[in-house]
Amino acid sequence: MTMIETIYSRDHDRQKYLAAPLLREREKYLSHLQRQGAPPHELRTTSLYLRHIVRVMKLKCLRKVTYQDIDAAGARWAKYIGPYRRSLHRRGTSVYFVRNARQWFGFLGNLTEPPKPPFHNLLIRFAKVQRDRGLSPVTVEGCLRKTWRFLIWLMNHGLSLAAISINDIDNFLVDLRGSGMAINSLAAMCYGLRTFCAFLEQEGISAPGIALGVHSPRVPRHYASYAGPAWDEVRRLLSALPGATPTQLRAKAALLLFSIYGLRSSEVGALLLTDFDWRRETFAVRRAKRGGIQYFPIQFEVGEAILEYLRHGRPNAPSRHMFLTARRPFVPIEPGTMWKIVGPAMREEGICTRHIGPHSLRHACATHLLREGRTLKEVGEFLGHRDGGSVELYARYDERLLKKVADFSLAGVL
Numbered sequence: 001m002t003m004i005e006t007i008y009s010r011d012h013d014r015q016k017y018l019a020a021p022l023l024r025e026r027e028k029y030l031s032h033l034q035r036q037g038a039p040p041h042e043l044r045t046t047s048l049y050l051r052h053i054v055r056v057m058k059l060k061c062l063r064k065v066t067y068q069d070i071d072a073a074g075a076r077w078a079k080y081i082g083p084y085r086r087s088l089h090r091r092g093t094s095v096y097f098v099r100n101a102r103q104w105f106g107f108l109g110n111l112t113e114p115p116k117p118p119f120h121n122l123l124i125r126f127a128k129v130q131r132d133r134g135l136s137p138v139t140v141e142g143c144l145r146k147t148w149r150f151l152i153w154l155m156n157h158g159l160s161l162a163a164i165s166i167n168d169i170d171n172f173l174v175d176l177r178g179s180g181m182a183i184n185s186l187a188a189m190c191y192g193l194r195t196f197c198a199f200l201e202q203e204g205i206s207a208p209g210i211a212l213g214v215h216s217p218r219v220p221r222h223y224a225s226y227a228g229p230a231w232d233e234v235r236r237l238l239s240a241l242p243g244a245t246p247t248q249l250r251a252k253a254a255l256l257l258f259s260i261y262g263l264r265s266s267e268v269g270a271l272l273l274t275d276f277d278w279r280r281e282t283f284a285v286r287r288a289k290r291g292g293i294q295y296f297p298i299q300f301e302v303g304e305a306i307l308e309y310l311r312h313g314r315p316n317a318p319s320r321h322m323f324l325t326a327r328r329p330f331v332p333i334e335p336g337t338m339w340k341i342v343g344p345a346m347r348e349e350g351i352c353t354r355h356i357g358p359h360s361l362r363h364a365c366a367t368h369l370l371r372e373g374r375t376l377k378e379v380g381e382f383l384g385h386r387d388g389g390s391v392e393l394y395a396r397y398d399e400r401l402l403k404k405v406a407d408f409s410l411a412g413v414l
Contacts (some may be wrong), residue, residue: 001318003027003034007043019053021060026050029104036328037316049100052077057101065105066112072097074098103328119151121380126199138266138288138335161205168215169193183217228363229351231371234259237349243305247326251307251341254323258342258358262300262365262383264288265338265358271322276306287384294384298367 004017004027029050030043040045057065057073078094105111115263123144130140153172154164177186197211229249238259241252257263257271266288275284281298298306306322314322317330324330325337333341339357346356353360366383374382 003043004047007040007047017047021054022050022062025062025103025108026054027106028117032107033328045303046100049097050098050104053101053104053338055263056080056097062108062110064110065101066114067114070098070105073101081256097282099327101344104131105171112194118155119148122205123147125203126196129199129202132385135289136266136288143195144189146189147196149189150193150196161200164200164206164210166210167233168323169197169210169214184219187216187219190214194412209234228360228367229346229353230353231364231368233349233351233359234364237351240349241345243308246309246313246315249305249309250323250326251345252311253302254338254341255361256299256302258361259365260302261296264362264384265335267384269321269323269360271339272320273310273322274320275322285384287301289384314405 002018002023004023005014007030008014008017012357017026026047030047032385033043047200050261052057053073056077057069074097079096126147127140127144129145131137135143140365148168150172151161153175154161156166159168167275173186173189176189181189194214197206200206201208201211238252238255241255242248254268255269255299263285267285270286271283271290276298277283278298282295283298285294285296286292311371314327314357315330317322317324318334321332323333325333342358342361343356345361355363363385364382369382370377
């Protein structure tokens with residue numbers, strides 16, 4: 001029995017999908033998804049899109065396609081009005097078309113790699129230099145984003161790296177400020193530009209001395225302080241999480257980690273299955289800013305939420321990371337994506353603060369601990385704030401102190 005015959009029960013549907021071109025290639029991919037644990041409804045949806053892909057791209061036999069080919073086909077499908085379209089102008093239709101097409105052709109090995117973006121090799125070298133300096137992956141990624149934005153600005157203004165001057169950088173910063181960029185974000189951009197200009201000088205690409213001329217704007221002392229939600233709002237947020245679907249189970253576990261332990265997005269994203277010692281009821285966190293490993297006791301509600309996610313929400317994938325994307329390919333969640341888990345949940349609950357997202361929950365955790373009478377030193381250690389002299393391969397594990405700080409009641413929350 002073929003895959004089509006397996007996932008469709010009606011003869012009319014079977015004949016329709018069996019008659020479409022590239023049957024062998026479509027069934028090969030569907031069998032691959034089934035082996036990965038895809039449920040029947042996902043197989044039927046994917047089969048439907050594969051049939052549309054074949055028709056819209058006019059495929060009679062397998063051929064190499066480019067990203068541009070797929071994007072153009074997705075745009076045609078989004079505008080299509082006819083008998084093959086059940087719901088018109090459905091939001092995200094072209095996105096699903098393009099995603100399925102890329103994954104299918106990529107699986108078959110017929111997706112041509114896109115051309116390398118401008119300055120690709122330069123940015124690769126720049127990232128390596130920053131990593132060799134000992135900067136964390138999160139910091140390096142931030143520098144790359146800021147650098148890319150500056151490079152795009154240069155291209156749009158017809159300027160070259162070899163001829164840049166401090167006036168060009170000043171004009172770039174003026175444009176950013178005029179577009180509404182906050183003063184603290186502008187200061188962070190200046191740090192990234194200084195780092196990049198120093199790299200260009202070291203590589204002999206630009207004139208010397210430009211990095212020294214990039215001055216950050218003065219940021220008021222308390223300007224960047226996060227106005228996180230009150231602890232009562234955090235409790236309400238946690239109690240409102242439904243935890244029914246896989247994505248809700250994932251959100252519940254992540255939100256508890258952000259709220260109870262004040263972890264950073266990158267730290268939650270870096271958690272591995274092996275970091276949790278269920279026998280000792282502890283888990284390990286790789287600190288993002290200063291390095292080292294810090295151990296915490298597993299608070300009861302947090303442990304229950306994580307176990308529920310592992311049992312009923314986490315995809316069956318070979319990755320050893322705790323939190324994975326909800327769609328194939330199942331890969332670890334990037335730090336920036338964590339906002340999409342936390343932000344909408346806070347807005348849905350009506351939490352209105354100056355900042356929303358994972359870091360606002362970290363702020364709420366710190367504020368709550370201080371109001372509970374914890375010292376600045378205790379809270380600083382709990383949140384992973386370390387000076388350069390205290391960084392070790394393994395951070396000190398003070399079980400008594402950590403349990404004292406972490407052991408506050410969530411009675412009535414869940």
